[in-house]
Amino acid sequence: YLIDDPKFSFLKDLGIKRTNKGVYNGEWCGNGEVTKTYDPATKEVIAEVQNGNVEDLNNCIKIADDSYKHWKTLPAPFRGEIVRQIGDELRKYREPLGKLVSLEMGKIQAEGIGEVQEFIDICDYATGLSRMFAGQVLPSERSQHVIIEKWNPLGVVGVISAFNFPNAVFGWNAAIAMVVGNSVLWKGAPSTPLISIATTRIVTEVLKRNNLPPVVTLCQGGVDVGKKMVADDRVKLLSFTGSTNVGREVGVEVQKRFGKVLLELGGNNALIINDDADFDMALDAAFFGCIGTAGQRCTTTRRLIIHEKIYDAFLEKLILRYKGLMKRVGHPLDEATILGPLHNQQAVDAYTNTIKEATNLGGKIEVGGNIIDRPGYFVEPTIVTNLPHDAPVIKRETFVPIVYVLKAKNLDQAIEWNNEVEQGLSSALFTKNIGSTFNWISENGSDCGIVNINTSPSGAEIGGAFGGEKATGGGRESGSDAWKQYCRRSTITVNYSQQLPLAQGLVFE
Ligand code: UN1
Numbered sequence: 001y002l003i004d005d006p007k008f009s010f011l012k013d014l015g016i017k018r019t020n021k022g023v024y025n026g027e028w029c030g031n032g033e034v035t036k037t038y039d040p041a042t043k044e045v046i047a048e049v050q051n052g053n054v055e056d057l058n059n060c061i062k063i064a065d066d067s068y069k070h071w072k073t074l075p076a077p078f079r080g081e082i083v084r085q086i087g088d089e090l091r092k093y094r095e096p097l098g099k100l101v102s103l104e105m106g107k108i109q110a111e112g113i114g115e116v117q118e119f120i121d122i123c124d125y126a127t128g129l130s131r132m133f134a135g136q137v138l139p140s141e142r143s144q145h146v147i148i149e150k151w152n153p154l155g156v157v158g159v160i161s162a163f164n165f166p167n168a169v170f171g172w173n174a175a176i177a178m179v180v181g182n183s184v185l186w187k188g189a190p191s192t193p194l195i196s197i198a199t200t201r202i203v204t205e206v207l208k209r210n211n212l213p214p215v216v217t218l219c220q221g222g223v224d225v226g227k228k229m230v231a232d233d234r235v236k237l238l239s240f241t242g243s244t245n246v247g248r249e250v251g252v253e254v255q256k257r258f259g260k261v262l263l264e265l266g267g268n269n270a271l272i273i274n275d276d277a278d279f280d281m282a283l284d285a286a287f288f289g290c291i292g293t294a295g296q297r298c299t300t301t302r303r304l305i306i307h308e309k310i311y312d313a314f315l316e317k318l319i320l321r322y323k324g325l326m327k328r329v330g331h332p333l334d335e336a337t338i339l340g341p342l343h344n345q346q347a348v349d350a351y352t353n354t355i356k357e358a359t360n361l362g363g364k365i366e367v368g369g370n371i372i373d374r375p376g377y378f379v380e381p382t383i384v385t386n387l388p389h390d391a392p393v394i395k396r397e398t399f400v401p402i403v404y405v406l407k408a409k410n411l412d413q414a415i416e417w418n419n420e421v422e423q424g425l426s427s428a429l430f431t432k433n434i435g436s437t438f439n440w441i442s443e444n445g446s447d448c449g450i451v452n453i454n455t456s457p458s459g460a461e462i463g464g465a466f467g468g469e470k471a472t473g474g475g476r477e478s479g480s481d482a483w484k485q486y487c488r489r490s491t492i493t494v495n496y497s498q499q500l501p502l503a504q505g506l507v508f509e
Pocket of ligand 1: 165299
């Protein structure tokens with residue numbers, strides 16, 4: 001087990017042992033299956049986790065609900081102060097936690113640490129928000145009346161997160177949910193439980209130090225635990241990150257019980273390079289967008305739409321960059337690495353099948369296309385050309401580093417192709433023309449939630465609302481007014497007159 005190897009001593013600094021309990025409800029427990037967790041770069045076992053079962057989840061919900069009853073009564077700026085302390089605690093563990101993200105998920109160390117940084121950033125944001133999540137005062141049509149809007153908490157917020165952002169997605173949800181007065185129940189991906197456990201430990205240390213109840217609970221587990229969380233009426237908001245197919249079911253189930261749902265589902269993100277783009281900057285953006293996190297971000301560039309005038313030159317340069325990358329393949333914890341492994345065997349299978357399907361449809365592999373001969377789940381980042389813009393394989397999201405390159409006649413055609421897929425997460429346009437820029441962000445432009453200009457479609461900051469339209473699910477997390485989704489809105493009419501006038505001048509006597 002890697003846990004016994006002194007090279008990975010940061011695991012012990014995070015409190016990880018050979019066998020770990022995957023449930024936290026004030027105590028660490030778990031009565032479900034014992035599973036192993038692996039380093040995707042070597043397939044070696046890191047450690048073991050005893051997961052939760054449905055009964056454990058039930059207890060977590062109960063305890064989270066009890067904690068909520070106390071937590072919601074505390075002044076919001078006090079809750080903000082607690083989240084500020086969580087941010088500080090995360091600062092202390094930034095490096096070891098980032099390394100654990102790298103080791104268990106497989107993304108390179110800089111990205112692992114960057115992910116923890118996003119959690120720290122959202123804590124700062126949420127601390128400020130705790131003094132600022134204002135409602136409004138609106139004019140009433142009745143004399144000596146006023147309409148007030150107030151944002152109140154919901155109760156238990158359930159977070160189901162995915163393997164690819166095993167730390168930050170919990171952070172975006174939890175920090176905001178907590179300052180507005182909710183408690184949180186988390187289920188991380190079944191294949192990244194050590195990250196969930198280490199993160200929960202850091203967060204709950206702060207709660208304990210402040211003599212607070214378990215406002216954050218954790219239940220690692222499988223599909224049965226997930227289903228119960230989706231169906232349980234006490235989970236007032238279910239924030240789900242994952243595939244469009246599972247998200248569709250989650251959405252329907254939560255709606256059946258009139259719960260609230262926040263969906264962050266698949267993307268099929270296009271990067272458009274117009275003929276007036278800054279060529280070198282666009283090349284850097286494409287390289288990072290396609291290959292960063294080995295193609296396993298929701299915001300990864302899946303389609304590159306290039307103006308025909310610069311198509312050949314751009315493609316040629318990009319292929320060279322891809323070829324140069326092969327020297328930088330390695331273990332994610334090795335600082336020289338910029339391409340780590342895929343997360344698991346399913347991803348490798350999806351890669352192989354997709355390459356096969358693309359070639360059968362007449363696609364040309366410009367570079368890549370093979371599994372890399374190393375112990376872990378490594379594959380070559382791949383560029384495919386020569387497919388029609390609406391080929392079925394292009395319209396589907398495959399969570400691997402394959403990009404389809406399309407040649408567009410003009411910007412209008414490029415925008416049409418950008419919008420023709422069912423997903424609507426992220427998009428970007430490279431241009432120096434001011435008219436094209438404003439067209440791109442207008443009603444005639446990109447229909448995605450994220451509409452970038454002269455920067456990559458992936459790598460969003462926490463300050464904006466993060467999420468997408470259409471089959472991406474419509475949810476927004478992180479900045480802007482995404483916090484409203486974690487609240488119920490109370491519309492309050494106050495009468496400070498001595499009469500009881502009715503609205504619309506109605507007389508009722
Ligand atoms: C995801 O892939 O689930 O914009 C989220 C980005 C990251 C978030 C990605 N900040 O790429």
